[in-house]
Amino acid sequence: MGPLNGLRIIEFAGIGPGPFCAMMLADMGAEVLRVDRKGRSTSFQEPKYDVLGRGRRSVAIDLSIPEGAEAALKLVERADAAFEGFRPGVMERLGLGPDVCLRRNPRLVYGRMTGWGRDGPLAHAAGHDINYITLTGALYAMGRPGENPLPPLNLVGDYGGGGMLLAFGIMCALYEAERSGKGQVVDAAMIDGAAALTAVFYGLRAADLWTDERGSNFLDGGAHFYNTYETADGKWVAIGSIEPQFYELLLEHAGITDPEFDVQMDRGRWPKLKNKIAAVFKTKTRDQWCAIMEGTDVCFAPVLSFEEAVTHPHNVRRKTFIEIAGVPQPAPAPRFSRSLPEIQRAPPAPGEHTESALTDWGFSADELESLKAAGAI
Numbered sequence: 001m002g003p004l005n006g007l008r009i010i011e012f013a014g015i016g017p018g019p020f021c022a023m024m025l026a027d028m029g030a031e032v033l034r035v036d037r038k039g040r041s042t043s044f045q046e047p048k049y050d051v052l053g054r055g056r057r058s059v060a061i062d063l064s065i066p067e068g069a070e071a072a073l074k075l076v077e078r079a080d081a082a083f084e085g086f087r088p089g090v091m092e093r094l095g096l097g098p099d100v101c102l103r104r105n106p107r108l109v110y111g112r113m114t115g116w117g118r119d120g121p122l123a124h125a126a127g128h129d130i131n132y133i134t135l136t137g138a139l140y141a142m143g144r145p146g147e148n149p150l151p152p153l154n155l156v157g158d159y160g161g162g163g164m165l166l167a168f169g170i171m172c173a174l175y176e177a178e179r180s181g182k183g184q185v186v187d188a189a190m191i192d193g194a195a196a197l198t199a200v201f202y203g204l205r206a207a208d209l210w211t212d213e214r215g216s217n218f219l220d221g222g223a224h225f226y227n228t229y230e231t232a233d234g235k236w237v238a239i240g241s242i243e244p245q246f247y248e249l250l251l252e253h254a255g256i257t258d259p260e261f262d263v264q265m266d267r268g269r270w271p272k273l274k275n276k277i278a279a280v281f282k283t284k285t286r287d288q289w290c291a292i293m294e295g296t297d298v299c300f301a302p303v304l305s306f307e308e309a310v311t312h313p314h315n316v317r318r319k320t321f322i323e324i325a326g327v328p329q330p331a332p333a334p335r336f337s338r339s340l341p342e343i344q345r346a347p348p349a350p351g352e353h354t355e356s357a358l359t360d361w362g363f364s365a366d367e368l369e370s371l372k373a374a375g376a377i
Contacts, residue, residue, distance in 0.1 A: 008078060074363070218265075
């Protein structure tokens with residue numbers, strides 16, 4: 001069983017980083033119960049395609065009426081942790097804020113996921129991943145020289161700086177609660193998480209090893225040895241030959257003998273060398289370059305589409321991707337030597353398990369009937 005087997009966690013349904021956090025915790029074996037708003041859905045697709053929703057059950061409760069809020073509090077009493085991703089003040093208005101929940105369960109870890117954070121002049125403004133990462137400098141650094149900054153999907157704010165940060169924070173607080181016997185609130189903000197992800201670049205900038213000019217640095221596409229290149233068949237490869245010994249192998253495997261390539265770190269030569277090496281990669285197909293460089297210390301990989309990634313031999317061997325209900329998707333990660341993370345169930349429809357899950361969490365038949373009569377479930 002997964003390393004988090006035995007933990008009970010309540011997810012107040014939201015979008016983006018919240019479901020990602022819940023997926024991570026459920027993949028590791030926690031029993032995560034999603035509380036959907038009765039009559040609403042946070043998804044716009046058939047449940048089986050909602051990959052972030054996998055591994056947990058769903059109950060649908062009308063939290064806007066007292067009976068529904070009280071039902072949620074009864075779940076909180078039985079949980080190790082609960083988390084939500086609404087704007088500041090929403091849970092308080094529902095009577096489900098951390099003060100109320102911690103009075104009902106003093107050991108509860110209460111996670112709060114926001115974009116801008118719970119305070120500050122932007123705290124109550126709407127936003128999305130692209131907005132949060134801009135205030136950290138992260139988005140400014142991404143893109144080609146003279147072009148607009150290029151969003152890295154929503155990986156930096158929503159997932160790496162959001163859902164993963166929340167999951168880490170919840171587990172930190174649960175570890176502390178084991179010693180103190182007391183719960184606490186976890187304030188996870190995407191702007192803070194995105195800022196944390198940029199730590200190395202602030203250090204490089206302070207050391208005058210990074211400039212604010214996009215596409216002029218060794219990790220942002222400015223360097224000829226850390227870039228992507230088109231091949232003869234219109235596909236792409238990526239190289240990351242930063243260390244001198246790997247750079248030497250790049251030149252050797254690419255058949256480059258031009259002495260202009262000998263001074264690797266001369267920034268002034270990088271634009272010209274990028275053009276030259278681009279012409280070299282255009283002479284062969286992606287598969288031909290894979291035959292020459294893949295598996296060597298050049299630090300090389302083909303640029304794969306989502307469809308191609310699923311069938312790449314390395315991913316197949318490691319079972320990096322799995323299939324549930326006919327939907328290919330990433331497998332649980334990380335892996336452990338004894339505990340086996342596995343997906344507990346396919347993504348649920350909102351409210352799919354309302355009666356069975358509430359029963360398992362300690363609600364009696366009479367309580368369920370009362371909730372139905374009140375319109376709470």
